[in-house]
Amino acid sequence: MIELLAQADNAVDGLKAVGAGLGYGLAAIGPGVGIGLVVGNAITAMARQPEAAGMARTTMFLGIAFTEALALIGFVVFILLNFA
């Protein structure tokens, strides 16, 4: 019985680690799509109006950083699930 409980405990730890890894990976999908959209539109803007490239790049960098915050939240959940 004790062995069974120990095995179940190990299984819970393992599932937690798998869940944390999957969560981190899934949390990176949305920001990946978002960053692709941001960069694609910024490149279009720079091609249409090269004199405004500086403004487009500034906005692009901030947009990417905000989008990346979602992935960082997934990363933080990964840390907390694995180590807290």
Next chain:
Amino acid sequence: MSSDRDERSPERDLAFDMARRSLWVFPAWVVASGFIWGMGGALSAALGYALVIGNLAAAAALMAWGARTSPVALMGATLGGFIARLAVLAGIVLAVAQLEFFEPVPIAITIVASHLGLLVWEIRYVSLRLAAPGLDLPRPGKEQK
């Protein structure tokens, strides 16, 4: 894609501004973490801060290189850099987590709060700069293009 106008890399300016501004808040947060979670908390908060600033600096450097090179390089550097930076962050945290001082809660709070906080703080200045570009003064020793 590259021109005289691009010589002054806005990504680097933004990352530098954010790092500079964070120096006002970061020491207080590390001390506060030290009081709450002990020495491990202070070290973990410092690590979280270093990860955020390093991540922003790496993103800025990659994007500046991509923008100088070509639109394809910009796309590749941004998306490839995103995946690479996430992998590096995970690798660093997994490596450091084996050490005794590691505290997950302060590092988690530091990463999310400093990343979002610095961005929101920077947005205030960028909004003004974009609304009134004439007020954007050149850096000392550099002429505005």
